Amino acid sequence: MFAITASGIDPEDPLAGLAASDRPEPTVPDGWTTVTVRAASLNQHDLWSLRGVGLRSEQLPMVLGCDAAGVDEDGNAVIVHSVIPGSETVGQDETLDPKRSLLSEVYDGTFAERVAVPRRNLVPKPEGLSFEEAACLPTAWLTAYRMLFELAQAQPGAPVLVQGAGGGVASALIQLGGAAGYRVYATSREEHKRARALELGAYQVLESGERLPERVDVVFDSVGQATWAHSLRSLRQGGRIVTCGATSGDAPSAELRRVFFLQLSIVGCTMGRREQLENLAWMCTRAGIRPEIDRVLPLSEASAGFAAMERGELMGKVVFTV
Structure with a gap:
């Protein structure tokens, strides 16, 4: 499958490590599922990863991206909550789990045709939000x-x-x-x-x-x-x-x-809980709020979005469509 990866780390020139390549289909542990990505959004986290913050050279290549909206294995439109607990956190705040990670830190991220995530990390996408809008929400x-x-x-x-x-x-x-x-x-x-x-x-x-x-x-x-x-x-x-x-x-x-x-x-503050993501999605739908999107690019042109973010010229989010 096609994906955007960190193939190298350079604190001074982060875009030097950005690569577009074919990657193996995601592995799916017990309790996980796959999402076919329709849209994914860019975050500062992705640039920091290319600088080596939260990502080590021995983990490369790593598929980048925290945020996505797409379709699960049952055909449901979903939003991906990108906080991956490192331990059992049912009834607790997963953002306080000392072993937590975000997608693209330990597990491959969302800048790909498909991404594997825990089933409990999926939030229904309201019909009133487009995939591009929904992909802006999780981080x-x-x-x-x-x-x-x-x-x-x-x-x-x-x-x-x-x-x-x-x-x-x-x-x-x-x-x-x-x-x-x-x-x-x-x-x-x-x-x-x-x-x-x-x-x-x-x-x-x-x-x-x-x-x-x-x-x-x-x-x-x-x-x-x-x-x-x-x-x-x-x-x-x-x-x-x-x-x-x-x-x-x-x-x-x-x-x-x-x-x-x-x-x-x-x-x-670091991120938010899964139920807060679900509440946010419904709030946006009911209140008519839509994320500010600076530009929408095909995933194959992701480097242009990364470059715009590094230059600081964005107003709102960059969204990649798959």
């Missing part, structure tokens, strides 16, 4: 959903800040937050991304680092080093940062004096 949108509705602990109508408006998680936060009634401020270095953030439902947009008109209850930060100081300074007393990434590197200073004096909270 970036699920992370945003959990950040906003579980970890933020802010009332609808409250002011919140989304740093880095162009990314997949950020655009999801703007859309979901706006639909839920939050007063969403968003930042970006680029004018066209600020303009698009307004169209997606932001209350007000600002240049990166610009002082906000008011202090906010919650800051959602997936950027890290480049935005961390601004995130801390944008919070009211007792506010919190919910962080899910550090695409620009780790924060240069924790600024502990500010944290304890203003009684700030810092909460981390």
Whole structure:
């Protein structure tokens, strides 16, 4: 079967290890099944894999990709939840399993004609979502959903800040937050991304680092080093940062004096639970929310999507169709 793989690791030139090739059909352990992939979406995780973060050279070649929507062996339209438990987690939060992994870290990922996954990782795809839209949900949108509705602990109508408006998680936060009634401020270095953030439902947009008109209850930060100081300074007393990434590197200073004096909270988020993915899919359908898709490419042209992500020119998600 045709697949997009990591064939090499290069922290400085990640695209050098990207390959398109024929791969064996997936093996299916007990309790697993195969999904025929109709659409899969690109995440920063895939670029980090090519840089060697979470992926070792002895594991290569590895089929890349975390997110997919497709058809299971019984002909059902499904969305793939990409968190693979390393131990029995029934009734527990699989994202807290210390042995968990994402597809493409231990097991081959979704950038292929077929992918093997645990049966319990399949979520029904609502009829109102296309395969391309559904494929955007399992990583970036699920992370945003959990950040906003579980970890933020802010009332609808409250002011919140989304740093880095162009990314997949950020655009999801703007859309979901706006639909839920939050007063969403968003930042970006680029004018066209600020303009698009307004169209997606932001209350007000600002240049990166610009002082906000008011202090906010919650800051959602997936950027890290480049935005961390601004995130801390944008919070009211007792506010919190919910962080899910550090695409620009780790924060240069924790600024502990500010944290304890203003009684700030810092909460981390990695993905979300299977039932949250199912709830998210239905929320999008019922509320008429659709993921922001920057471009749709055939899987055979995946390298163009990777290159656009590395250049930072995206507004929303890149989706590959199979």
